[in-house]
Amino acid sequence: MKCKRCKEKAIVQLRSHNAAFCKPCFTFFFQRTVERAIDREHMFAKDERVLVAVSGGKDSLALWDVLVDLGYQTEGLYLGLGIGTYSKASEQKTRAFAEKRGLTLRVVALDETEDNLAIPEVAATTRRPACSACGTFKRHHFDRAALDGGFPVLATGHNLDDEAARLLGNVLHWQLSYLAKQQPVLQPTHPRFVRKVRPLFRTSELESATYAFLRGIDYVVDECPNSHGATQLVYKDILNRLEHTMPGSKLAFLTDFLNRGQPLFAAGPDGQLGECERCGMPAAGELCGYCRLVAEVGRRRAQAVAHS
Amino acid sequence: MQIRLEPQGKQITVSGRKRVGDLVQSLGILAGTVMVIRGDELLTDDEFVDDTDSIELRAVISGGVA
Numbered sequence: 001m002k003c004k005r006c007k008e009k010a011i012v013q014l015r016s017h018n019a020a021f022c023k024p025c026f027t028f029f030f031q032r033t034v035e036r037a038i039d040r041e042h043m044f045a046k047d048e049r050v051l052v053a054v055s056g057g058k059d060s061l062a063l064w065d066v067l068v069d070l071g072y073q074t075e076g077l078y079l080g081l082g083i084g085t086y087s088k089a090s091e092q093k094t095r096a097f098a099e100k101r102g103l104t105l106r107v108v109a110l111d112e113t114e115d116n117l118a119i120p121e122v123a124a125t126t127r128r129p130a131c132s133a134c135g136t137f138k139r140h141h142f143d144r145a146a147l148d149g150g151f152p153v154l155a156t157g158h159n160l161d162d163e164a165a166r167l168l169g170n171v172l173h174w175q176l177s178y179l180a181k182q183q184p185v186l187q188p189t190h191p192r193f194v195r196k197v198r199p200l201f202r203t204s205e206l207e208s209a210t211y212a213f214l215r216g217i218d219y220v221v222d223e224c225p226n227s228h229g230a231t232q233l234v235y236k237d238i239l240n241r242l243e244h245t246m247p248g249s250k251l252a253f254l255t256d257f258l259n260r261g262q263p264l265f266a267a268g269p270d271g272q273l274g275e276c277e278r279c280g281m282p283a284a285g286e287l288c289g290y291c292r293l294v295a296e297v298g299r300r301r302a303q304a305v306a307h308s
Numbered sequence: 309m310q311i312r313l314e315p316q317g318k319q320i321t322v323s324g325r326k327r328v329g330d331l332v333q334s335l336g337i338l339a340g341t342v343m344v345i346r347g348d349e350l351l352t353d354d355e356f357v358d359d360t361d362s363i364e365l366r367a368v369i370s371g372g373v374a
Contacts, residue, residue, distance in 0.1 A: 001352045011350045015340060020352060057370055161369070206340050209368035213343060213350065221366060222315045236369055244338050 005029075012210050015247035023214055030211045034066045034199050041185050043197040044153045049073045051151040051194075053142050054097075054105075056090030056220040058212040059157030061097050063200055065215055067155070068101065074155075075104045077145050079138060082111030082118025083224065090220050097217065106149070108141050117294065119226070125300045126293065130226040133293060140290030143281060146194040158198040161205045164250045165235035167257055179265040183258065190273045190282035202251065310362040311335075329353030332365070342367050 001010040003022035010020035021029055037043070044050055052067060054060040054076045067074050078094045081087050091107070098105035111118035119137065123130040146154045163182070170178045184201040188194055200208060212219050227233065242249045275281065276288035278295075287295065311320050322331065328344050328351045344351040345364040357363060 001354050010352055013352045058368070059370070204340075205368040205370065206343070209343055209366070210350065213345070223370060227370075233369070240338050240341055240369075243340065 011214075012206075014204075014207065016204065016243065016251055018247070026210065027214060030203065030207055031066050031070060033203055033207075034063070035070055037184065037202050038197075038199050041197070043155075043185055043199060044072070044195070046071060046073070048153055049075070049149075049151050050153045050155050051075055051077050051106075051142075051146045051149060053077050053079070053138075053154060053156045054094050055079075055157070056092075056094040056097075057157070058217070058219045059159050059162075059200060059205070059208045061094070061157075061217050061219050062208045062212045062215070063155065063157045064097070064103070065101075065217060066211075067199070068103065075106060075149070075151070077106045077108070077142065077154075079141050080107060080109035080111065081134060081137075082109070082116075083120060083226065086220075086222060086225055087111075089222065093218055093220055106145060108145065110137060110141075115294065115297065117297065122293065122297055123226075125297050125304075128293075131230060134226070136289050136293050140279075140281065140288065142196075143193060144279075147192055147281075151194060153195045153197055155197050155199055157200055157208070159200045159203055159205055159208050160250055160254060161236055161239070162232075163198070163201050164239050164254045165232050167254055168235045168239060169231065176265060179262065181266075183262060183266075192275070192280070192282050201254070204250065309357055309359050312362075312364045314364055314366045323359060325356055325358040327353070328355050328357060331357065335365070337365065341369055 001013060001020045002008070003010045003025050004019040005025040006022060008022040010022055012026050013020040050067060050072055052060065052064045052074050054064055055078070064074060064076055076094070076098055078091060080091055095105060117137070119130050119134050122128070122133045122137075126133065142154055167182060169175075170182060184198045186196040239250050239253075273282040273284060276283040276291050277286050278291040279288060281288050281290070309322055311322055312318070313320065329339060332339060332342065332344065332353070339353060342365045345366060346357070346361060351357070351363070
């Protein structure tokens with residue numbers, strides 16, 4: 001198989017683009033795709049500081065690598081979820097990535113907080129799905145770190161497969177409010193929020209994994225133990241079967257939605273947000289989602305003590 | 309040939325010279341959902357592997373809620 005650009009021996013085939021690339025041309029293709037996404041969606045400029053949320057996985061580390069290589073001003077943010085050996089390995093690889101490249105990494109460890117808010121502990125105490133608690137905690141700490149650090153932009157490593165799976169889930173359940181917000185750039189709806197961007201929204205998981213491998217990025221290959229049976233994986237499997245039969249379907253599904261469907265759902269701005277009485281972050285009610293969850297942990301722990 | 313499936317950490321043995329695309333398909337894996345790695349190189353579907361090779365099939369799909 002020959003590289004589409006230079007005709008040398010190819011090392012990766014991208015059916016969705018009806019193309020194959022050698023190592024240098026794939027690296028060029030991947031970086032150019034990300035750069036075009038940033039420019040066309042007006043995600044951020046070279047003079048803006050970008051906080052990159054990194055998990056130790058292929059997508060977020062590939063994203064950080066690309067942004068650094070393209071000359072953007074970045075710092076990393078790692079949120080330690082306290083999920084046993086999985087979190088330990090993730091943190092170790094993230095720290096090693098940053099140290100090797102001389103990059104600044106901020107670390108917030110949930111299991112080292114005063115209340116021990118590690119995800120397994122919170123999920124067990126509240127009887128919520130771990131992924132639900134994890135999402136709430138990530139949103140809060142990402143927002144908080146970006147605000148406290150004075151970053152105008154927060155970038156995450158969500159890729160095309162993530163976004164297409166999310167779209168499928170939103171369409172299956174006609175989640176109108178979620179469809180209205182599903183965009184690669186989310187502008188702040190409150191002065192204490194920052195712009196949130198997803199520069200990898202046009203690149204597939206195969207592309208980000210290939211990029212990470214070719215760049216020698218030592219990422220966590222293991223999956224989060226809580227992801228087994230996750231609904232998102234079911235959606236991804238369905239989309240991969242469709243993609244296998246009709247290459248390019250995933251990209252068309254997402255980009256056609258963004259170009260033609262999403263504007264129809266984005267009727268207007270969110271309702272007016274106030275500020276959380278406990279932490280001061282934006283909230284629809286008296287408390288934000290994060291503080292409601294933390295309060296629930298406290299309540300249930302008190303009940304458990306009272307009944308023991 | 310020796311094949312390591314990641315992230316499962318599973319090791320299997322397959323005999324004979326095979327086209328990479330056919331090998332992946334014969335294991336019930338959808339093309340494009342794994343990287344086929346031999347040493348420090350990636351293999352495309354049209355290449356061949358045989359009994360002397362040791363390869364890794366590394367899944368590229370990650371899950372959960374971000």
